[in-house]
Structure formats: C-alpha cells, structure tokens
Amino acid sequence: MRPAADTGEVAIGMFHRHGAAVRRFLYRLTRNPAAADDLAGEVFLRVVQAAPGYEAREREAAWVFRIAQNVWRDANRRRIRSVEDARPADAASPARQVEGLDLQRGLDALPEDERIALLLGEMGGLSYAEIAEATGATVPAVRSRIYRARQTLRARLLPPPRAAAAPVRGSHDD
Amino acid sequence: MTTDHAELLSALIDREPVDPDALAVALDDPEARGALVAFARVRAELHAPVPGEREWMATRQVPGAAPPRRQLWRLAAAAVLLAAGLGAGVFAERYAARDRPPAPARVVQLDPLPVTRP
Numbered sequence: 001m002r003p004a005a006d007t008g009e010v011a012i013g014m015f016h017r018h019g020a021a022v023r024r025f026l027y028r029l030t031r032n033p034a035a036a037d038d039l040a041g042e043v044f045l046r047v048v049q050a051a052p053g054y055e056a057r058e059r060e061a062a063w064v065f066r067i068a069q070n071v072w073r074d075a076n077r078r079r080i081r082s083v084e085d086a087r088p089a090d091a092a093s094p095a096r097q098v099e100g101l102d103l104q105r106g107l108d109a110l111p112e113d114e115r116i117a118l119l120l121g122e123m124g125g126l127s128y129a130e131i132a133e134a135t136g137a138t139v140p141a142v143r144s145r146i147y148r149a150r151q152t153l154r155a156r157l158l159p160p161p162r163a164a165a166a167p168v169r170g171s172h173d174d
Numbered sequence: 175m176t177t178d179h180a181e182l183l184s185a186l187i188d189r190e191p192v193d194p195d196a197l198a199v200a201l202d203d204p205e206a207r208g209a210l211v212a213f214a215r216v217r218a219e220l221h222a223p224v225p226g227e228r229e230w231m232a233t234r235q236v237p238g239a240a241p242p243r244r245q246l247w248r249l250a251a252a253a254v255l256l257a258a259g260l261g262a263g264v265f266a267e268r269y270a271a272r273d274r275p276p277a278p279a280r281v282v283q284l285d286p287l288p289v290t291r292p
Contacts, residue, residue: 019230019231020227020231023224023227023230023231024221024223024224024227027224027225027226027227028220028224033224033225033226034226036224036226036230037226037230040230103216103219103220118220119220121188122217122220122221123220127188127189127190128185128188128190143181143184143185143190144181146184146188147177147180147181147184147185150184150212150213150216151180151209153216153219154209154212154213154215154216157212157215157216157219158212158215
C-alpha cells in the first residue's frame with residue numbers, strides 16, 4: 001500500500017498525463033460534453049481509490065483506460081447515453097466542425113466492439129495486446145476491428161478516390 | 175488494393191510489429207498508400223479537441239487527492255501572516271508597557287488626624 005500523500009501525487013500525475021485523452025475518449029462515446037465531464041470525473045475518482053493498489057506491472061495508460069472503459073460500460077448500463085450536443089467545438093473552424101460531425105456520425109455508425117477498440121488504441125495509445133486484454137478479444141480480432149473501423153471512417157470522412165479519367169471520345173471513334 | 179495491404183498499414187501506424195517484406199509490397203500498392211494517408215487523417219480528426227475539454231481540464235481537481243502545491247503555498251502564506259500578526263501584537267504590548275506608569279506596589283492610606291480648634 002502506498003501512503004496517502006503518494007497516492008495523491010500518483011493520481012494527480014495520472015490526471016495530467018491522461019485526463020484530456022480520457023475525457024475525449026468518453027466524449028466520443030457519449031457525444032455529450034456534460035456526460036463526458038461526469039464520467040471522466042468518475043474515472044479519476046476510481047483512479048484515486050484504486051491508486052494505492054496500482055502496481056507498475058501494467059502500463060499506466062492501459063490501466064487508466066481500462067478503468068475508463070469500465071466506467072463507460074457501467075454508465076451504458078444505466079442508459080445515460082444522450083444524443084444532445086448543443087455546445088460548439090473549441091475554437092474550431094467551420095470546416096473542422098463539419099469534419100468533426102462526420103467523424104462523430106461515423107463513430108456512431110460503428111459496431112461497439114470496433115468503436116471501443118479504435119478509441120482505446122487512438123485515445124489511450126493501447127497496444128493490440130492491451131486492447132485484447134481489456135475487451136476480452138484476441139489480438140487478431142482487435143487488429144481486424146481497428147482496421148474495419150478505420151475503413152468505415154475513411155469512407156465517411158474522405159471523398160471516394162477519383163475514377164480514372166474516361167478517354168475523350170473523338171470523331172475518329174465513330 | 176488488397177485488404178491485407180491496408181490492414182498491415184493500419185497495424186503499422188499502431189506501432190504493431192509488421193513483416194518488412196510484406197510492408198515493402200504494401201507500400202508499392204498505390205491504393206494502400208492512399209489508405210495510409212486516409213488513416214492518418216482519421217487519426218488527426220480523432221485527436222482534435224472536443225467540446226468542453228479545455229474548461230474541464232482547467233477547472234477539474236482530482237477528487238480525494240492531496241491539495242495542489244498552489245494551495246499549500248496559500249496555507250503557508252496564511253500561517254506566516256498569522257505568526258507575524260501574533261508577534262506584532264506581543265511586541266506592541268511590550269512597547270506600550272514602557273510608557274505606562276508602574277503599577278503600585280503598596281498603597282498607603284492617610285487618615286486625617288482629629289483636629290480641635292482652640
């Protein structure tokens with residue numbers, strides 16, 4: 001067990017290192033700033049409570065994001081998910097807002113296992129093995145889920161590649 | 175583009191180990207290269223700030239954690255001010271005592287003598 005002062009220092013350090021990413025992760029799952037605030041606060045409350053037992057055997061980000069995933073699952077069971085999103089993005093350009101909305105719609109359209117795998121990898125920087133452990137999947141399944149999620153988002157965010165220019169038909173074609 | 179090529183590049187940007195020979199073949203595939211660029215764009219979008227993030231980070235304290243250093247400094251400053259105030263009070267009390275008349279050590283009471291007029 002760590003002394004209480006050490007626990008506080010550990011929790012503060014984790015908050016500074018992972019707070020923004022955890023909240024972003026939860027915002028992408030809830031689409032609601034207030035819900036993301038509440039859930040991220042709950043994540044770090046659990047971090048403080050669990051910090052005395054934290055051992056460095058596990059990578060810190062993987063540990064924090066596993067807690068975040070559990071908080072999200074608990075919240076999802078309580079059906080707090082909301083589609084409200086009235087607040088504008090932080091200093092975002094109109095183009096980014098449009099892209100952001102498309103991204104969010106793309107994320108919403110993903111199957112949950114793909115969305116969670118992608119966000120744990122992107123937001124938390126978890127390895128495929130860590131995601132597999134957190135989600136109870138195999139490493140090849142995680143690799144496949146993340147790839148499929150990326151392809152879906154790619155199709156949503158980016159225009160399809162231009163088709164090869166059709167040959168100009170001239171009079172000699174007749 | 176084969177699925178394998180794009181999937182391999184997807185794993186590459188996730189820092190997963192990939193076969194170098196397979197990577198060389200995948201990078202020769204123009205469509206797989208296009209997918210790699212698209213994956214990078216998706217990543218950039220995912221890492222863009224989301225609504226309310228700055229406010230949350232600015233105002234949030236870790237619940238139950240030890241007070242931050244700023245609060246400790248404030249507490250220390252308050253303690254110093256309190257000690258200085260007490261010290262000043264004691265000094266002022268002693269300084270004022272110098273100009274005060276001494277307290278009587280004993281009291282002599284004079285009673286009038288009985289006087290008889292001739």
